[in-house]
Amino acid sequence: MLGRIVRVIIGFALACLAAGLTLVLFVYTPVELAGAAGAAGARFGEAGLLALAAATQVAIFSAPFALIAVLAATWRRLSSPAYFALAGIAIAGLGFWAQYRSEAAGELSILNTYALSAFALTGLVGGLVFWLCAGVRSDGGRRAEPVPVPLAAATASPEGGSATAELPKN
Numbered sequence: 001m002l003g004r005i006v007r008v009i010i011g012f013a014l015a016c017l018a019a020g021l022t023l024v025l026f027v028y029t030p031v032e033l034a035g036a037a038g039a040a041g042a043r044f045g046e047a048g049l050l051a052l053a054a055a056t057q058v059a060i061f062s063a064p065f066a067l068i069a070v071l072a073a074t075w076r077r078l079s080s081p082a083y084f085a086l087a088g089i090a091i092a093g094l095g096f097w098a099q100y101r102s103e104a105a106g107e108l109s110i111l112n113t114y115a116l117s118a119f120a121l122t123g124l125v126g127g128l129v130f131w132l133c134a135g136v137r138s139d140g141g142r143r144a145e146p147v148p149v150p151l152a153a154a155t156a157s158p159e160g161g162s163a164t165a166e167l168p169k170n
Helices: 002-027 030-035 040-076 081-101 113-135 151-155
Strands: none
Touching: 002 040, 002 081, 002 113, 030 040, 040 081, 040 113, 081 113
């Protein structure tokens, strides 16, 4: 149980870092990062610090929603990557909506397709990274127990008689 909690916390931290990096890649394109030969180190450093700042904001906002998603996955024994990807997209959609609702009237709005696609891809990446780190075994390693074969079917012989003497002893 403790190992599972640690795995979820580490998965959440890595998902936030991946989400922060994804958001930064919408600000600095890979071409911009690789293009400046002399200033590449400074630009990578700036992008790294911005990714850490974005990851912090992602973690602060998404923690309660991620906890709800993880508890629902544990309760329903969901471990598919589609669930965690959709949960990440839903959390990112909530973040986009909160950002849009907090804007002052008359200023430039975040409501555009570029920002919406950045938030959606960020949620997708965060959800998949979490699934890779912690969601793959969200069922706790429990396997579905085999359904016991009814005694009459297990003891019947192919000739129609009873074959109780042939059953293996457990």
